Amino acid sequence: MKSQWECVLENLGEWVGSFTTVTAEGEPVDDIPSVIKLAGVGDNQAVHLVLTRFYPLPNSTERYSKQVVWDFSTPPGIGAIYFETGAFSSGALTVTAGVKTIAEFSLIEIDSRFRMIQTFDPNQRLDRVTFIQEHRQETTTPERPHLNISDLLGTWKGTVTTLDANSESPIVTNTASTFVTHDLGYRLVRDDDSVLMLIGSANDLTVTNQLLRFSEADSQSYQMLLLPDGGYTTTPTQIRLGCPFYLELGWVYAPGKRQRLVRRYDSTGKWCSATFISEQIDRGKSAI
Structure with a gap:
């Protein structure tokens, strides 16, 4: 396992993209072109960051x-954890009433990154989502369409790496999972041209073109927002203090291939772990 700093260095380079902000329902707010440069300093003992929007x-x-200019020599971000690909998750250490909650996620695949900032208002209602699509300067990236529900159907198999909030020691396991796995307790299946829900612990599913909403057995209500460039984000519609919850960024970066980052909080609102999942569709199995 690489050190946390070695994982940070996987993000070095000049990244061209945009910060696109949408409402909790996916309605556009703004789209700001951007360039971010991360350069190693002193034999990569530090990093010089310049963000231009x-x-x-x-x-x-x-x-x-x-411009924002920042120099750092330790992994940046509050409550930040990095993974071997350079993927990372950062955000509040504890969620409390009356204070905004902000979480950031980043996934990386060769010369492309998909980043996400989730913002909850002081009442812990999901306020807005900002997604950042980026590619390294002077590289070409595949054109990924807006994510569709059908892109997520199937049996996904992959590797899970979990880092505890209080330790840099990873827990690495292999897992086989079916769409959005056991985290949500349900799976989507195709029936002719419609999409149906097989109920596990999730209830009250509603589906629109880009938004899925459902509730868990602990009465925590969630939504999954489907995004351009093969991305999606899953969050509580409003964080219920006293209930454990999770925040997720997913990215179908190629047909049948995806990465996921899941950030978990316990019933006291304390951040407890971050998980990175790399998966592929098992072509030998159907969604049912």
């Missing part, structure tokens, strides 16, 4: 730039 001028087609 290009904002629209009022009543104009032109844009102006804003």
Whole structure:
């Protein structure tokens, strides 16, 4: 297992993309082009980060730039954990009433990254989601369509790496799972041209073109928002303090291949672990 710092260094390079913000229902708010440069300093003992975003001028087609510059020599971010691919999760150590909750996720596949910022208001209602699609400068990336429910149907097999919030020691296991696995306690199946729910512990499923909503046995209500570039995010619609919950970013980066990051909190609102899952569709099995 690489050290946390070696995992951070997997993100070095110049990444071109955009910060796209949508409401909790997936309605667009804004789309800001961006360039982020992460350069190793002193034989990669530190990292120099420059983030440039290009904002629209009022009543104009032109844009102006804003920069953020940051130097760091330890893994950045509150409550941050990194994985061997360079994927990472960071966010609040404890969720409390009256305080905004923000979590960030990042998945990386060769020269592409899919990042996500989930923001909950002080009442712990999901307020907005910002997703960041990026590729390394001077590289080409495959064009990934807006994620569809059908892209998620099937039996997924892969490897799970879990890092406890209080330790850098990973727990690595192999698992076979069926769409969104045992985390949600249900699976989606195809019946002719419709999509049906096989109920496990989840209830009250509603489905629109880009939004799935359901509730768990502990009365925590969740939603899955389907996004461009093969991404999706799963969050509580409102975090119920006193109930354990999780936050997730998923990315179907190629047909039948996906990565997932899951950040878990216990019933006291304390962050307890982060999990990275790399999976492929088992072509020998159906969704049923």
